[in-house]
Amino acid sequence: MDLKTLHYFTVVAEELNITKAAKILMMSQPPLSNAMHRLEEELHTSLFVRGKRNLTLTEEGKYLYRKAKDILALSDKTKNDILLMKGGVGGTISLGIVDGFSSKLGASWIGQFTIDHPFVHFRILSGDSDALIEKMRLGLISMAIISSPYDQVSLNAFPLYEEEVVAILPKDHPLAEKESLSLSDLSSEPLIVPSRKSKIEAVRKGFRKLSVDPLLYCESDTLEQAVALAGEGLGIAIFPKGKLPMSESVIYKKIEGTLPKQEYLFVWRKGHQLPTIEEEFIDHLKKKTGA
Numbered sequence: 001m002d003l004k005t006l007h008y009f010t011v012v013a014e015e016l017n018i019t020k021a022a023k024i025l026m027m028s029q030p031p032l033s034n035a036m037h038r039l040e041e042e043l044h045t046s047l048f049v050r051g052k053r054n055l056t057l058t059e060e061g062k063y064l065y066r067k068a069k070d071i072l073a074l075s076d077k078t079k080n081d082i083l084l085m086k087g088g089v090g091g092t093i094s095l096g097i098v099d100g101f102s103s104k105l106g107a108s109w110i111g112q113f114t115i116d117h118p119f120v121h122f123r124i125l126s127g128d129s130d131a132l133i134e135k136m137r138l139g140l141i142s143m144a145i146i147s148s149p150y151d152q153v154s155l156n157a158f159p160l161y162e163e164e165v166v167a168i169l170p171k172d173h174p175l176a177e178k179e180s181l182s183l184s185d186l187s188s189e190p191l192i193v194p195s196r197k198s199k200i201e202a203v204r205k206g207f208r209k210l211s212v213d214p215l216l217y218c219e220s221d222t223l224e225q226a227v228a229l230a231g232e233g234l235g236i237a238i239f240p241k242g243k244l245p246m247s248e249s250v251i252y253k254k255i256e257g258t259l260p261k262q263e264y265l266f267v268w269r270k271g272h273q274l275p276t277i278e279e280e281f282i283d284h285l286k287k288k289t290g291a
Helices: 003-015 018-025 029-043 059-085 103-116 129-138 197-208 223-231 276-289
Strands: 048-050 055-057 091-098 120-127 143-147 155-163 165-170 190-194 215-220 236-240 250-256 262-269
Touching: 003 018, 003 029, 003 059, 018 029, 055 059, 059 091, 091 103, 091 129, 091 276, 103 120, 103 276, 120 129, 129 143, 129 262, 143 276, 155 276, 165 223, 190 197, 190 223, 197 215, 215 223, 223 236, 223 250, 262 276
Parallel strands: 091 120, 091 143, 190 215, 190 236
Antiparallel strands: 048 055, 143 262, 155 262, 165 236, 165 250
16 A cells, blocks of 8 residues: 555546546556555455446545545655755645635735745645644644634644624524624524534633523534525524625624634644744744734
8 A cells, every 4th residue: 555556546536437547647547457456455345336437436445535635645745844854945835724714814924925935835724623733633734723722732822813703694684783782682592603612612601691591503614604504594603703705695793792702823733843944934924923
């Protein structure tokens, strides 16, 4: 199960057709078919269900595909890190950015950095904070922008900025006529909240001061999904303002009360040596944010 074979496998898994995959890999079909059979023999399992024209991945094949993509990405990043450690001025910085973070602000910081480092490229991975921390643990990324809280034992961090939490509700909702909303206004409404436990607890804590148990109707990983649910009239979403998607069906309202602002942090693993160029990027952000 070497890297070359895993690369072949990922292409076949994406095309689900040996002929098409062979053309992409610029090789003949028989050697590629033999490589897939040898891989299945090595793993003592079937990775594909072979039809007359196309292939279908088995559950084992789907699992291997996910892992192979991670392994190949880690291999590329390791090579890149070693080159950067040798003092090169180019290379690729893999950076995780949590969903909801201001894309305009992130692009500004990256753009300013590349002015002084024109041969540095960025690979941006997105996801929720927990998923990005897991990618960091696996070595797929070295650093990330996440939302608080964070593991202070294993991660270095400094704050980037804060943003307000807003209510997202249908435009025809009775509360849409109000200039801003209080927690009392929302106390009997079905709520859509971020799925991260710390965010749910922050909402509960805010309502607890009113001696109210909020109606948590739905948890959502992404702001876009929360907006879609609110637009269908399924509840009022309580989310950090973030990069609010354009929508003709919802309206955003400020929430007066005790809900804490959302803090965004830049994090990287403790005890993990970074290439010089990545350390320079961290210094760059510290200067830009006054950290």
